[in-house]
Amino acid sequence: MFTIALVLAGLAALVHVYIWVLESIRWEAPATRGTFGLSEEVARTTKPMAFNQGFYNLFLAIVTGAGIVAAGSNHAVSVALLCAGTGSMLAAAVVLVASDRSKARAAATQGTLPLLALLALGASAV
Numbered sequence: 001m002f003t004i005a006l007v008l009a010g011l012a013a014l015v016h017v018y019i020w021v022l023e024s025i026r027w028e029a030p031a032t033r034g035t036f037g038l039s040e041e042v043a044r045t046t047k048p049m050a051f052n053q054g055f056y057n058l059f060l061a062i063v064t065g066a067g068i069v070a071a072g073s074n075h076a077v078s079v080a081l082l083c084a085g086t087g088s089m090l091a092a093a094v095v096l097v098a099s100d101r102s103k104a105r106a107a108a109t110q111g112t113l114p115l116l117a118l119l120a121l122g123a124s125a126v
Helices: 002-025 030-036 040-070 075-099 101-124
Strands: none
Touching: 002 030, 002 040, 002 075, 002 101, 030 040, 040 075, 075 101
16 A cells, blocks of 8 residues: 555656646746636736745655655655655645635645545555
8 A cells, every 4th residue: 555655646746746837937838827717917927926836836746756765765754754745735735725616626636646645655554
């Protein structure tokens, strides 16, 4: 079950790297604006905020990736990092949907894999 947790956490990290790319690198691109439902003007105005927010997503992916890497040498450190990374991803998804119900799909996209990773991690401890 721990291996399944690692795979799910890795997929969650990849989703968050993709979000980083959208928010920090491609924010004003037409396809990205379409994904987030933004006009050209709103994207230009919110670019600094999105750039910063994108890096939050990248840092969560890095913490999770470090947990995956640590699995080969230190199980306790791996579990701690995986819980911190995927737990924060899940918490961010909960905050997103709690703050705006119309963002439920986005919250599910960013929160489902971390939730499953945490459940698999918990099941592996039993």
